[in-house]
Amino acid sequence: MEIYLIRHTETILPKGICYGQTDVSLQEPFLDQFSKIISHVSPSNALVYSSPLKRCALLADAFSSYNGQYSQVITDNRLMEINFGSWEMKQWDEISQQELNKWMADFVNEKPLGGECFRDMDQRVKGFFDEKIFSGTEENNTIVIVTHAGVIRSILCQVLEIPLQNAFSIQIDYGSITKIRIDKKSCFQSIGYINQVVR
Numbered sequence: 001m002e003i004y005l006i007r008h009t010e011t012i013l014p015k016g017i018c019y020g021q022t023d024v025s026l027q028e029p030f031l032d033q034f035s036k037i038i039s040h041v042s043p044s045n046a047l048v049y050s051s052p053l054k055r056c057a058l059l060a061d062a063f064s065s066y067n068g069q070y071s072q073v074i075t076d077n078r079l080m081e082i083n084f085g086s087w088e089m090k091q092w093d094e095i096s097q098q099e100l101n102k103w104m105a106d107f108v109n110e111k112p113l114g115g116e117c118f119r120d121m122d123q124r125v126k127g128f129f130d131e132k133i134f135s136g137t138e139e140n141n142t143i144v145i146v147t148h149a150g151v152i153r154s155i156l157c158q159v160l161e162i163p164l165q166n167a168f169s170i171q172i173d174y175g176s177i178t179k180i181r182i183d184k185k186s187c188f189q190s191i192g193y194i195n196q197v198v199r
């Protein structure tokens with residue numbers, strides 16, 4: 001089974017804003033970039049999963065309607081970005097330095113007020129994979145997952161068997177494609193490529 005992990009394209013937010021589960025819009029124009037991403041992946045009869053946030057759902061919908069090849073998009077809340085709680089939509093430099101230092105020292109286990117830590121997100125992403133990929137009845141050879149950088153890093157930590165605290169050493173650019181391969185019977189996982197950006 002081949003799985004394409006695709007990060008949404010760039011948002012309208014300026015640099016330096018903390019956002020995770022806030023439903024922000026994409027920077028336009030994005031349709032040309034969508035076409036390039038879809039053409040690069042171009043599998044037939046792929047099953048398409050997406051985070052419900054519109055910055056992902058728009059690209060997922062483009063997959064579902066491209067040449068009539070794809071099935072209906074299945075959205076799943078477990079594919080949402082990490083929830084930054086009270087930090088959402090604040091400038092990073094507006095956040096209390098004490099809170100920020102504590103989080104940066106152990107983002108795997110520390111959570112912003114009202115938010116979640118990286119481990120929380122990782123557990124829900126694993127739940128998605130256990131249910132939909134490993135235990136699922138779908139026999140699709142190709143799956144497309146349109147999601148966020150944090151989710152993709154979580155998945156790659158599992159595939160590469162690296163600690164979660166090293167997650168941010170993996171670069172995941174806007175609109176990038178990461179390909180993994182999974183054998184459902186043996187649960188063997190391997191990397192095709194990481195962070196490929198199509199121009």
